[in-house]
Amino acid sequence: MSLTQDFEQILETALPTDPSFQRIEQAVIDRCICDTRRYALEGSKEAFLFSAMRLLALPDNGHTRLIPNDAISVLPLRFVSIGTALHLIGTAPETIAPRGELIAVNGTPLSQIEAASKRFLAGTRQRKRVIGSILLAWPYALARLGFSSKDDTTEYRVQDENGQITDFKVENGYTVPASTLYPRNEHGKADPAWKPERFVEIKDWQGLGLSILLPSFFDPGESALPKAISGAAEQVSACSNKALLIDIRGNTGGDFLQTMPLIDAISENASRQVVVLVDKFTFSAAIVFVAILKHRLGRRLKLIGEEMGDALMFFAEGGLLDLPTSGAVVRYSSAFHDWGNGTSDETTPAEIARQIVPAGALDLDWEWTAKPTAEDAHGAFYQRVLKSLSN
Template sequence: MSLTQDLDTILDTVLPSDPSFRRIERAVMDDCISDARRRASEGSTEAFLLAAMRLLALPGNGHTRLIPNDGIQVLPLRFVSLGTAVRLMATALETEAPRGELVAVNGTPVGEIEAAAETFLAGTPQRKRVIGPILLAWPHALARLGFSAGEKTTAYRLKDDNGRITDLTVENGRTVPASKLYPRSEHGRADPAWKPGSLAEITDWQGMGLSIELPSFFDPDGRALPEAIAGAAKHVRTGPSRNLVIDVRGNTGGDFLKTLPLVDAICVDQSRRVAVLIDKFTFSAAVVFVAILRHRLGDRLTVIGEEMGDGFTFFAEGGLLDLPVSGAVVRYSTAFHDWENGTSDETTPPEIARHMVPAGKLTLDREWDETSTAGNEEGAFYRRVLTSLDD
């Protein structure tokens, strides 16, 4: 089989059915298709995947993108964007390296590499920062972007929390499957294999209020999320009228329709004040959850964190497409969502359109960085937020 078959699969399935491509000029699209076809005919999987990434990034829609993780090898380093920095969070192959901020790769500042990679990355600037770090551990991508130090090694400069600088050199032949360090749905945690232990973790902070952690709305078996949401909703409805902290940081989405009973429970008490915690790893259905809360609670909702990975207007639904030759996966969209203005079009499923509300533009009430949650294993951060809601 040829890589051209993978490209034809994209052209036959994604481009005709994904409405986000309708606004792309045909000449621009044809140029990217020609480049991808040329790379495919040359037989280089990595070159083809980068070209396909550029093609699928054209609409600027993060739900439509090529996910190369299952088709490439990377150096044994897990980089994650936290706050405004890229940090080394984990290693593989017994690689010794200090955890900390990535300053430069092959002598080039990280920010310069991120800027050069933008056309290969889909979605908002925040989503680009979520999915982009894999390129920093991918020798072929660094070479394609013009930041390779040669064929044999890649050099990294790291800064730990005390400001100490460490230089790390990794042999380019010492790689692991990218999926080992970079999950398809990037959640930003140090352990790439992290899975939520509970879909709704409720804590009562001794009269100060409640915190509800909602780490994911994905529910493959169709039972776990409704049960978790029903339990959380019952707790909110039957407990005393108290303030709430709702944490959807790292929630990459799922089915927002199943979360509506909790939204109703949160909003029924007009005296309650609510804080929602968000970050760049908040996507899709979790964004919709925040939009509905914003619309229904108004000034009673305090938004804390950083911009989410998706805005209130995006394309979604669709599905996943396996590329059998390269081993990569394509995520594509089939429906328009506009939670900013509360509008839909012919591609929006009726069951979603009937719940659509005009939430307006989301603005942060308070910003935070990754150091703001230090010590949260004892609830210090949640308690500070709950206390601040009464100020």
Template structure:
């Protein structure tokens, strides 16, 4: 197989399938296609993937993108953006007990400068780019295109610990691992790449304080695990109708928001009897944002948004699916349908079942800005109890 076959799959998405490209100036699309074609014909796989990332990022739609994770190898370093800073959270290049440290520079180039050049390769909003961008910081080939090329056979990282002390970590460029080991395709933002949640709706009662429900994912399973979890959570919430409620959708990259409607109904039924808050972050995406939007529409001022700006706006293209490129193994995520929860508009691409639920939400403003510090770890229980106390 050749990269030309991958190119054909990408062009099918760009030219024929994905409606988000209709808003992009045709000349810009054609210029990017020429770059992708050039690299495909030269069989330069890494450069081809980067060119394709830039092409698929043109609509600024977070659901439409090239995901290189399964096709590339990276240095054994997991970087995650917390707030607006990048932190090294897990590494095979340093002892496992090393503290989490902030990234200051790569090969002598300030990380902010590298991130600025990376913007054109990353899809979606600025927040979404902070979600998917850190993988580029451990990919030597990408660094060479972002103005932070290695001078020799190693890559150096200037790091800073919690006390402000800086030190340099040097990694041999031959010390690489499959990127998917450190960067999951559905990036959730946890310190460890493997996030093994036991339940899709984890409810905890904090005596004298309130109730919390953690919703890590809205992806349905073959055994209808999501539907069953939502039904159980809705029943439990109705049993505690008068205590403060905190809903945690941090790291929830979405799924099927229609399956969550029974839970929204249960929350709304008692919204005049208690104070409610929802905890969000940049890794709250897609159907999880829709969940928050509907909840805010139903509860109004009775719902407080805590955290940081979410990973997308209220208008985006979604649905669609994924294509595995036959030669490189990279994944193309494409969209087919408009979701506009800002104005409540629909068009011919909006699925009927979604159109029935569309609401004019306007904006989702964060009421209380808060971001957890990775260097001063607070357990979820501590976070929940602290926020619930503030609701009293």
């Protein structure tokens, strides 16, 4: 097999199926196709993948993109976007490196590298921050962007929480499979292998209210999520006089239709106060969950956190293409969503079109971005937020 077979899959399935490409000038698409085809014919795997990233990023629809994680190797460093900064929060085993905010790579300020990489990354500003972290550990990407070093190392400059700046180098030949440090669905946790243990976690904070943690709406078995949502809905209905804190930080999406019973239960009480915690790792169906709640609750819903990873107008559904030669994955879309204005079109599945509402803007009531702490994990932050609802 050759890279041309991977390339043909993109041309034959992703581009003609995905309506988001209809908004892009054909000449622009053709130029990117030409570059990607050239690298495929040459058999240059990394060049092909990087060019395909550019091609699939053209519509700026984050649901449509090439995901290189399973196909490439990276330096043994895990970078994650926290707030507006990029942090080194972990390494591969047996790798020692100082933790902290990334300031520069090979002497180039991070802001300059991020500006150059934007056109290879799909989606909103926040989604680019999430999926762009891998580029800082990918030697080929740094070289293609024009920021490689003059020798066979990559030098990083980081600043710790005390303001101390440290420079360190990593040999470019010392790489690990990217998927071991960068999960396909990036959640922002320190442990790249993190997976939710359950779909719903509810806790009653005595007189303050209930907290509901919803880490994911993706259920391959299609039975555990509906069961968990049903149980949560019953508990919320039974505590109709209590305020709610709903945490969907790190929820990368799934099937929002399965969550409708919980949305209904939350919406039953006309006076209930609800706060939802969100971040840049909140995507797709999780944002739809928030949009429907906002439409129903209005001012009774407060949003705390940071701008989410997707806009309210996007293209979704579609499918995945496993590219057999390169090992990469292509995510492509097939349906239009507009949860800001509440509109759909002929590509929107009927069951989704029936639920679409005009949520307007999902503006934050309290902007809060911080690295997860032990205090947060033990609920002190939850209690502080719930107390604020009664003030």
